[in-house]
Amino acid sequence: MTKTETRPFDAAEFLDTDEAVAAYLQDALESGSAEVFQTALQTAARARGMTEVAKASGLGRESLYKALRPDAHPRFDTVQRVLAALGVKLTAEPAPVARSA
Template sequence: MNRTKSHDESVIEMIRQDPEFAVEYLRIAFEELDADGGQASFLTALRHVVEARGGMAEIAEKAGLSRESLYRALSPKGNPTLRTMRQVVHATGMTFASLT
């Protein structure tokens, strides 16, 4: 029997296949950051991009963070510093400027 992909797996696959989609996906989440639930949505979107661009261990290393710190920062209740978010965004090959 074929296993159905989860929503998260489908989004991650779309990000892997289309770099422009990755930027647009994160840009929309960034624009909605101030809305109710916006922070959790942005962290979910960033987590999807991280998974698509090499995974937690690889991006954590590129960002100069421990894997555990990255998991904690991008968890649904995470509260990463601006510095951490900047490091992670840069480690995925993007910049905050590309999200505006």
Template sequence: MTKTTTTIWDPATHLTTSDDVVAYLEAALQDGDPQLIAAALGDIAKAKGMSQIAREAGLGRESLYKSLSSSGNPELATVLKVISALGLQLHVSATDNAKMAV
């Protein structure tokens, strides 16, 4: 019987282009789970270099690791700083079933 060796899959190693990063974050945002979004931002920050992103966002590296983990709960201000440091922007669009009185 042959032993199967497994390794932990790290999404950060696959986020090599800006298209990869955008698609990954959009998928997390569409899911709507705040913990998944935080973890996705953490994966992207790891791919870009957590120390560099923390410095550009004006945040501590250790606290950023903690905030952007799957169990983290970052404040909106932190999320916005990280998104900016990553060179990304958030955009809003209405869903098909959005009903707004104008």
């Protein structure tokens, strides 16, 4: 019997286009969870290369790693800079309103 080898799933392997990164981060935003979004942002940065994202965002590589740690609380300015380095922007739209019967 042949043994099947598996490896852990890493979404970063599939974030190979600007559109894929934007869709991934949009899904994370729609979750409504800051933790989910921060994890997605870190994954997207890894997909692009942390050194490249750090350079493009004007952050030091170590600062970028610290800002995107699971227990970190990055400033909005930092998030914006990372998003810009990833080629993504945040947008706002009206939330759907629940209609009563």
